[in-house]
Amino acid sequence: MNLKLSLWLGAALAGLANPAFAQTEDAPKPAEDGEIVVSGRYTLPDKIDTATGLGLTVRETPQSVSIVTAQRILDQNLISIADVIQNGVGVTVNEVDDVRNSFYARGFEIRNTQLDGVPTNWTLAGSAGETNIDVSIFERVEIVRGATGLLSGAGDPSASVNLVRKHADARDWGGYVNASYGSWNTWRISGDVGGAITADGRVRVRAVGRYEQGDSYIDLYRNKKFVLYGVIDADVTDNTLLRIGISHQEARPEGATWGALPTFYSDGSLTDWPRDKTPAAPWTRWDTTNQNIFATIRHEFSDRWSIVANYNRVKNAQQTELLYLSGLVDKATGRIQFAFPYKDQGNNIQNSFDGQIKGLVNLFGRDHEVVLGALRSTQDRDTATFAALAFPPGTDFERFGGSTYPYPGFSTTPAVGEKTKITQEGYYGAVRLNVSNQLKIIGGGRLASWNITGVQFGVATDYGNSNEFIPYVGALYDIAPNHRLYASYTRIFQPQNARDRNFNLLAPLNGKAYEIGLKSAFFGEALQTSLALFRIEQDNVAQNDIVVTPPNGGLPQQTYVAAQGVTSQGFEVEVTGRPLPGWNVNFGYSQFKAEDRNDVPANTDQPRRLLKLFTTYTVDRLTFGGGVNYRSQAYTPSTNPVTLAPFDFRQDGYALVNLMARFAVTERLQLQANVENLLDKTYYSQVGFFSQYRYGAPRNFTVSANYRF
Numbered sequence: 001m002n003l004k005l006s007l008w009l010g011a012a013l014a015g016l017a018n019p020a021f022a023q024t025e026d027a028p029k030p031a032e033d034g035e036i037v038v039s040g041r042y043t044l045p046d047k048i049d050t051a052t053g054l055g056l057t058v059r060e061t062p063q064s065v066s067i068v069t070a071q072r073i074l075d076q077n078l079i080s081i082a083d084v085i086q087n088g089v090g091v092t093v094n095e096v097d098d099v100r101n102s103f104y105a106r107g108f109e110i111r112n113t114q115l116d117g118v119p120t121n122w123t124l125a126g127s128a129g130e131t132n133i134d135v136s137i138f139e140r141v142e143i144v145r146g147a148t149g150l151l152s153g154a155g156d157p158s159a160s161v162n163l164v165r166k167h168a169d170a171r172d173w174g175g176y177v178n179a180s181y182g183s184w185n186t187w188r189i190s191g192d193v194g195g196a197i198t199a200d201g202r203v204r205v206r207a208v209g210r211y212e213q214g215d216s217y218i219d220l221y222r223n224k225k226f227v228l229y230g231v232i233d234a235d236v237t238d239n240t241l242l243r244i245g246i247s248h249q250e251a252r253p254e255g256a257t258w259g260a261l262p263t264f265y266s267d268g269s270l271t272d273w274p275r276d277k278t279p280a281a282p283w284t285r286w287d288t289t290n291q292n293i294f295a296t297i298r299h300e301f302s303d304r305w306s307i308v309a310n311y312n313r314v315k316n317a318q319q320t321e322l323l324y325l326s327g328l329v330d331k332a333t334g335r336i337q338f339a340f341p342y343k344d345q346g347n348n349i350q351n352s353f354d355g356q357i358k359g360l361v362n363l364f365g366r367d368h369e370v371v372l373g374a375l376r377s378t379q380d381r382d383t384a385t386f387a388a389l390a391f392p393p394g395t396d397f398e399r400f401g402g403s404t405y406p407y408p409g410f411s412t413t414p415a416v417g418e419k420t421k422i423t424q425e426g427y428y429g430a431v432r433l434n435v436s437n438q439l440k441i442i443g444g445g446r447l448a449s450w451n452i453t454g455v456q457f458g459v460a461t462d463y464g465n466s467n468e469f470i471p472y473v474g475a476l477y478d479i480a481p482n483h484r485l486y487a488s489y490t491r492i493f494q495p496q497n498a499r500d501r502n503f504n505l506l507a508p509l510n511g512k513a514y515e516i517g518l519k520s521a522f523f524g525e526a527l528q529t530s531l532a533l534f535r536i537e538q539d540n541v542a543q544n545d546i547v548v549t550p551p552n553g554g555l556p557q558q559t560y561v562a563a564q565g566v567t568s569q570g571f572e573v574e575v576t577g578r579p580l581p582g583w584n585v586n587f588g589y590s591q592f593k594a595e596d597r598n599d600v601p602a603n604t605d606q607p608r609r610l611l612k613l614f615t616t617y618t619v620d621r622l623t624f625g626g627g628v629n630y631r632s633q634a635y636t637p638s639t640n641p642v643t644l645a646p647f648d649f650r651q652d653g654y655a656l657v658n659l660m661a662r663f664a665v666t667e668r669l670q671l672q673a674n675v676e677n678l679l680d681k682t683y684y685s686q687v688g689f690f691s692q693y694r695y696g697a698p699r700n701f702t703v704s705a706n707y708r709f
Contacts, residue, residue: 017382021704022221022609023165023427034119041069041071041471041526041577041578041584042069042071042072042576042577042578042584042585042586043058043067043069043340043345043525043526043527043528043576043577044058044067044069044140044179045057045119045525045577045629045683046416047060048061048065048067048142048162048672050336054358054369054371054430054432055358055369056361057697058397058519059463059484059519059521059528059533060440060476061144061444062474062475062476062486062487062488062515062653063144063145063474063486063515063532064090064144064145064146064515064517064530064532064534064572064574065142065143065145065530066088066089066090066142066143066146066574066576066588066687067140067141067142067143067576068084068087068088068140068141068142068143069138069140070139071584072087072586072614073135073140074672075584075614075616075623075625075660075662076363076614076627076658076660076674077180077660077672077674077676077702077704078135079132079135079136079188079212080132080133080134080135081130081131081132081133081135081141081161081163081247082094082101082103082131082132082651084141084567085101085103085110085131085143085161086629087612087614087629088141088143088161088164088612089143089572089574089586089588089590089610089612090105090106090143090145090572090574090588090610091103091104091105091110091143091145091159091485092104092105092606092607092610092631093110093131093685093697094605094685094686094689095494095685095686095694096125096259096260096686096689096694097256097257097258097259097260097694098126098216098218098221098253098256098257098280098286099126099129099132099253099256099286099288099318100124100125100126100131101125101126101131101132102125102126102680103131103158103159103161103283104158105143105145105158105159105607106146106157106158106159106536106568106570106590106592107147107158107568107592107594107602107608108157108158108306108536108541108568108603108606109162110157110158110159110161111132111158111494112158112159112160112161113161113162114160114161114162114163115162115163115165115292115294115312115314116162116163116165116294116296116310116699117162118165118310118312118352118354118375119352119354119375119377120312120314120350120352121314121348121377121379121426122316122348123316123318123348123381124497125314126240126375127318127346128288128290128317128318128348129249129251129288129289129290129292129316129318129348130316131554132251132288133160133163133249133290134210134212134225134227134249136190136192136210136227136229137165137166137208137227137247138163138164138165138166139164139165139167140164141161141162141163141164142161142162142164143159143160143161143650144159144160144162144164144514145158145159145532145534146159146488146490146515146534147491147492147513148488149537156540157494157509157511157513157536157568161232162197165206165229165231165245165247165294165312166192166207166229166231167231167233167243167672168194168204168205168231168232168243169204169206169233170194170195170196171196171201171204172195172196173193173194173195173196174194174195174708174709175189175191175192175193175194175691175708175709176192176193176194176707176708176709177182177188177189177190177191177706177707177709178190178191178704178705178706178707179704179705180702180703180704180705181391181702181703181704182214182700182701182702183217183699183700183701183702184214184215184216184217184700185214186212186213186214186215186702187212187213187214188210188211188212189210189328190208191204191208191209191210192206192208192209193207194206195206196436202234202235202307203232203233203234204232204234205230205231205232205233206214206230206231206233206255206308207228207229207230207626208227208228208229208230209226209227209228209229209648210225210226210425211224211225211226211227212224212225212228213225216257217275217686217695217697217698217700218257218275218276218277218278218280219255219275219276219277219278219280219401220254220255220278220280220281220284220403221253221254221255221256221257221278221280221283222253222254222255223251223252223253223254224251224252224253225249225250225251225252226249226250226251226340227247227248227249228247228248229245229246229247229248230245230246231243231244231245231246231267232244232245236353238610239299239300240297240298240299240300241297241298241299241691242295242296242297242473243294243295243296243298244294244295244296244615245293245295246291246292246293246294247290247291247292247293248289248290248291248471249288249289249290249291250287250288250289251287251288251289251616252285252287253285253286254282254284254285254375255281255282255284255285256284256285256293256322257279257280257284257319258279258280258284258286258320258322258323258324258342258698259279259324259325259326259690259692260279260689260692260693260694261273261277261279261687261689261692261693261694261695262325262326262327262328262336262397262692262693263330263692263693264310264329264640264641264642264691265328265329265330265331266328266329266330266331266337266642267331267642268640268641268642268643269330269331271620275682275695275698277512278401278402278403279323279324279325279397279399279401279402280322280323280401280402280403281323281403281404281405281407281445281512281556282400282403283321283407284320284321284322284323284402285319285320285321285322286318286320286322287318287320288316288317288318289315289316289317289318289321289383290316290317291313291314291315291316292312292313292314293312293313294310294311294312294313295310295311296308296309296310296311297309297500298699299450301359302337304359304360305357305358305360306357306358306359307355307356307357308355308356308357309353309354309355309356310352310353310354310355310356311351311352311353312350312352312354313349313350313351314349314353315347315348315349315350316347316348316351317346317347317348318344318345318346319344319345319346320337320343320344320345320362321340321341321342321343321410322341322342322343323340323341323342323402323405324338324339324340324341324342324646325337325338325339325340325394325395325397325401325402325405326338326340326690326692327542328641328642329397330399330453331365331398331412333396333398334396334397334398334399334400335393335394335395335396335397335398336394336395336397337580338391338394339391339393339394339395339405340391341388341391341405341408341410342385342388343385343386343388343410343640344360344383344384344385344386344412344417345383345384345386345418346382346383346418346699347380347381347382347383348381348382349378349379349380350377350379351377351378351379352375352376352377352378352380353375353376353377353646354373354374354375354656355373355374355375356371356372356373356374357371357372357373358370358371358372361431364655365558366435367434368431368432368433368434369431369432369434370428370429370430370432371374371428371430371433371444372428372429373427373428373429374425374426374427374428375424375425375426376424376425377422377423377424377425378421378422378423378424379421379422379423379424380420380421381418381419381420381421381422381454382418382419383416383417383418383419384415384416384417385415385416385417386410386411386412386413386414386415386416386520387410387411387413387415388408388409388411389409389410389411390406390408390409390411391408391410392405392406398537404495416455417457417601418454418455418457419454419455420454420455420456420461421452421454422450422451422452423446423449423450423451423452423464424451425448426446426447426448427447428444428445428446428447428448429444429445430442430443430444430445430472431443431444437478438477438478438479439475439476439477439478440475440476440477441473441474441475441476442472442473442474442475442476442488443472443473443474444471444472444473445469445470445471445472446469446470446472447462447467447468447469447470448465448467448468448469448470449465449466449467449468450464450465450468450495451463451464451465451466452464452495456542456545457550459499459503459550459621460549461505463495463505464495465493465508466588467492468493469491470491470493471488471489471490471491472488472489472490473488473489474486474487474488475487475488476487479621482518482520482521482522483518483519484518484519484520485513485516485517485518486515486516486517486518487514487516487517487682488514488515488516489512489513489514489515490512490513490515491511491512492509492510492511492512492513492536492538493508493510494508494509495508496508496509496542498542498560499557499559499560500545500559500560500561500562500642501545501546501548501559503548503550503559505615506540506542506560507539507540507562507584508540509539509540509541510538510539510540510627511536511537511538511566512536512538513534513535513536513537514534514535514536515532515533515534515535516532516533517530517531517532517646518530518531522577522579523579525577525579526577526578526579527575527576527577527578527579528576529573529574529575529576530572530574531571531572531573532571532572532573533565533567533569533570533571534568534570534571534572534592534604535568535571536567536568536569537565537566537567538566539560539562539563539565539566539581540562540563540564541562541563541566541603542561542562542563543560543561543562543563543602543603544558544560544638545558545559545560545561545639546559547559547690558690563596563600563602564596564597565596565597565598566594566595566596566597566602567595567596567597568593568594568602568603569592569593570590570591570592570593570608571590571591571592572588572591572654573584573587573588573589573590574587574588575587575588576588581619582617582618582619583615583616583617584615584616584617584625585611585613585614585615586612586614586615586627587612587613587615588611588612588613589609589610589611589612590609590610591608592608593605593608595607599638600646604634604635604636605634605635605636605687605688606634607631607632607633607634607653608631608632608634609630609631609653610629610630610631610632611628611629611630611631611655612627612628612629612630613627613628613629614626614658615627616660621660621663621664621665622662622663622664623661623662623663623664624659624660624661624662625659625660625661625666626657626658626659627657627658627676628655628656628657628658629655629658630653630654630655630656631653632653633650633651633652633653634650634651635648635649635650635651635687635688636648636649636650636686636687636689638691643689647693649687649688649693650687651683651687652686654681654683656676656677656679656681656683656696657677657678657679658674658675658676658677658678659674659675659678660672660673660674660675661673668707668708668709669705669707669708670705670706670707671702671703671705671706672703672704672705672706673702673703673704674701674703675699675700675701676697676699676700676701677696677697677698677699677700678699679699680698680699682695682698683695683696684696685697
């Protein structure tokens with residue numbers, strides 16, 4: 001799809017003519033004639049803080065912003081954060097194995113995440129289950145593409161993902177219960193309830209819970225997960241809100257894979273495994289715990305100034321007993337080249353304090369918005385490893401995969417795998433100048449410091465940067481009441497965990513990001529459109545080098561070289577909202593190219609074109625809909641380890657079709673069915689990572705019943 005066609009399609013679609021409590025959709029309402037009308041929305045009128053901290057709406061933010069609302073989470077039956085990203089505009093997911101996922105936007109990895117606007121750090125690829133956190137505890141997910149260093153502490157060129165928790169906003173008691181069953185004997189029970197616990201409604205509570213268990217399309221794998229969330233909102237005074245809460249999730253996957261499927265036979269030919277093939281053993285497990293304790297106090301001095309302070313304690317932990325099978329598979333014997341049993345126990349604990357004051361300043365007869373904030377965060381990563389007591393020879397992978405690999409036993413004496421401390425501080429400020437009714441200018445910056453010390457799997461680390469200034473400039477101009485032009489600029493600065501072949505950390509990503517666009521609204525803001533053009537220039541971009549064994553032994557590690565002068569440029573189109581009563585739609589198309597200063601393509605493992613469409617239509621009691629997710633080809637350049645000939649690990653372009661239907665039996669009871677990958681497309685959800693590949697999920701279904709009270 002070329003630029004002209006994309007702009008025409010966005011214009012054609014654009015020319016078509018408070019999230020619900022305790023559920024992902026506004027409650028069914030009886031119409032005057034007695035029929036049940038189900039309402040919900042894909043747009044968000046609320047103000048967000050993800051990009052600038054100024055509390056701006058999507059149209060007032062001078063960057064590309066996509067909101068996956070509660071309604072879409074319900075309609076598409078999205079369960080985890082990875083599910084949401086998989087269906088978000090302009091973003092992708094690479095599945096590393098059964099637990100880990102990496103997120104990308106505009107060709108680069110997403111490393112910035114927030115909880116209610118407060119930055120939080122995840123382990124590498126979410127090895128403690130962070131990317132599989134259940135979205136039942138969140139009201140919505142905000143995705144701001146482009147660098148967001150003003151608030152996140154590091155200017156990452158890809159995107160920032162803000163997870164907005166459910167809050168105890170309702171005074172009247174109510175809620176829902178939900179039960180579902182689906183493919184691979186997967187079933188879930190969920191509940192969400194809350195209301196006021198004092199007669200005057202000043203103290204309110206809310207609780208969410210979910211239990212899930214099931215198998216998988218991959219042999220041996222089964223999982224159990226439970227989620228608990230509780231929050232108290234208290235109006236301490238008429239102008240002061242205190243919020244205290246906790247979320248806790250435990251996942252207990254058995255038969256969990258570590259890595260994926262080998263690509264080559266020992267004669268250099270390519271493997272072609274069935275989709276249910278597993279490199280795991282029956283005894284492998286990857287237990288994860290994700291916990292967040294938080295407190296917020298917000299005070300409104302008047303209708304013009306407010307102050308807020310946040311405390312967050314995030315604990316992500318894992319306990320594993322895993323098997324890593326890799327290398328070549330012998331065609332004659334079926335035996336795989338390498339087998340490495342592994343056990344660890346790790347904690348990643350982050351404590352952060354964040355404060356912010358914002359308000360209005362009147363100058364020259366106009367009000368201008370101002371925000372000042374500060375953040376201090378410490379993160380302690382502590383991983384202990386336990387040596388295997390035996391190393392049985394490689395298994396017959398051709399016939400059995402890892403299923404016959406015996407349990408090796410592990411030492412009870414721990415060794416230090418990782419023991420590091422990451423400290424981050426930031427001071428930021430921004431102002432939006434209302435120059436005229438049509439023109440708004442946003443300017444600001446952040447003074448950021450970041451440091452890591454300790455040991456990572458035998459490699460000493462003591463590295464950081466102090467008082468790095470990250471500027472942010474944006475402008476918006478209303479060319480008509482419903483059409484707004486915008487432009488923004490910011491610096492890119494992102495410390496990275498990638499190492500060269502000598503196990504030295506690469507220098508931080510450094511560069512600039514530019515974006516211009518047009519945001520429009522139709523039908524009283526019911527339908528919103530956006531068109532964005534972006535350009536990213538940066539140095540020190542990690543590109544695959546060679547695989548090296550660490551100095552203290554253990555698994556070989558991928559090393560990287562720092563590419564200079566990498567430029568990514570492209571465009572994005574999004575149409576979301578309700579063009580007609582009863583019709584919800586979300587459409588997004590994105591395209592980019594990325595090359596270094598020598599015109600060599602960079603980050604080729606990311607598809608250059610993405611198209612995502614999902615739509616529903618409601619007629620009387622019936623809501624039906626569907627969509628398609630398309631991604632173009634992606635590849636990882638390498639060599640055949642046997643013939644040494646150049647070889648690309650490649651996934652051709654593919655499209656996945658999904659369907660849904662929901663029927664309102666009564667005003668309170670709804671039945672829903674979802675089918676994913678309707679055409680049962682065989683595709684890879686990851687290729688080339690350590691010379692392996694992983695299949696995406698085949699066709700699957702879920703049926704559910706939801707009851708409100």
